[in-house]
Amino acid sequence: MPLQQGFDEYFGLPYSNDMGPAEDGVKSSLGEPLPKPRPGQKGQPPLPLMRNNTVIKRVLPDDQQALVELYTKEAVRFIRDNQDRPFFLYLAHNAVHFPIYPGKKWAGRSPHGIYSDWVEEVDWSVGQVLDTLRETGLDRKTLVLLVSDNGGTQRAVNRPLRGFKGSTWEGGIRVPAIAWWPGQIPPGTSTDVIVGMFDVLPTFAYLAGVPLPQDRRLDGINIWPHLTGEADGRPAHETFYYFRGLVLEGVRHGDWKLRVAPNAKGKPELYNLREDIGESRNVAAEHPEIVARLEKLMAEMDQDLGRDGIGPGCRPLGRVANPRPLIDYDGTIRPGFEPK
Structure with missing residues (x-):
């Protein structure tokens, strides 16, 4: 939990809310189908909304639609409470990740659908944070970093990049980032x-x-x-490695990117990202010396993070011996996490 990792305050959901519904075929309150349970998974654990190490309530569809506004109010409150001392605020919205839940004030406002509704709500949230920094006189004392966690899904328009989230094409890896x-x-x-x-x-x-x-x-x-x-x-x-899970699928050095992905049937694909950001022209046959140099970099990674599996340079994964939900479907809170 965040308080056990160095944070002084925490408010939010302790794990992902897209792991599959309680029953296959369930739809969100906005009529969109929720993700199906993953293989071997009976359904999504009940989602707890937490403050610090205390479970406040189970999150239901109506609560999902309120999360952006709730998180924004918490962020603004935190800034005002700590304006007289240095602080670090990490505001990680569920938006615009699936399942799509724009707030009730925002649903239906955009002519482009509920995904765009939610984008506009996030835009509002960022504005609230920046306005608070200006109102408190902290804008010239504060670094703001706005960044996405991965490339767009197939709902998004990633042009001119190729591919989407979950791939090692540039459309899956590159993200927008703004520093202010x-x-x-x-x-x-x-x-x-x-x-x-x-x-x-x-x-x-x-x-x-x-x-x-x-x-x-x-x-x-x-x-x-x-x-x-x-x-x-x-x-x-100078060098960047493209992992998909534990499998190394590519490497970039300077402007050159080499992909050796399963869908390429083991054949190397070479792209010059300076000239071809859309990865449309495989020039491996024209530059065998560059392919060899980049393949050597990938081979060297086998002694660090590994090429297919956990390499010697990886720290041990964190494990919980007996993982249990923090709240049950009937609202029963796990002992030790109840409100005091």
Whole structure:
């Protein structure tokens, strides 16, 4: 739980709400079919809404539609309560992830359907957070990072990128990211260097003046010079690896990307992302020396994270010996998590 991982406050859902409904064929309150249970899964565990380590209630469809507004109010409250001291706020909306639940004030407002309704509600939420920073005078003291967690699904328009979420095409991996800090990050600037979510921790630690732990290897680096334009064109990461689960399907070095994915039947596919961001022209036959160089990088990863499975450089996965739901379907809360 977040309080056991260093957070001082927590409000939200402790696990995913898209793992399959209690019964196959159930529809959301907006009429959309919910995801079917995964193989071997009887259904979705009842979702608890929690504050810190206490279960407040079981989340039902009406509650799902209220989550964006609830999270936004909590974020605004947190900022105001902590405006006189440094703080870190992590606001992770369920929106616009499936199942689609725009708030009741937003459902039906967009001419493009309920997905767009929810996009507009998230836009409102971001505006509330930024307005609060301006009203409290914290806008020039606060770095805001807005980022998606993966490429768009087939509901989205990923053009000119190829592919969608769940693939190692650029459409599955690349995400929009906006960094905002008036007076620190020059407005209207951009960078196409390779950065990732693993760079957030080292960057925030640098800005907070906190030394990084020396007892483990970190994949990320401090990308603050790239956000401010001081990096002078230097790459943040020259090499980037494309994993799908535990399987390494590709590697990028500079502008070149090599894919050796199962659907390619083991044949390497080489793309120049500078010239062909849509990965439409496989030029492996024209550049065998580049294919060989990138294949060597993939082979070396076998001694780190592994190419197909857990490699020697992976830390052990976290396991719970006897996992149990925090709340049952009848509303019974697991002992130790009841309101005091």
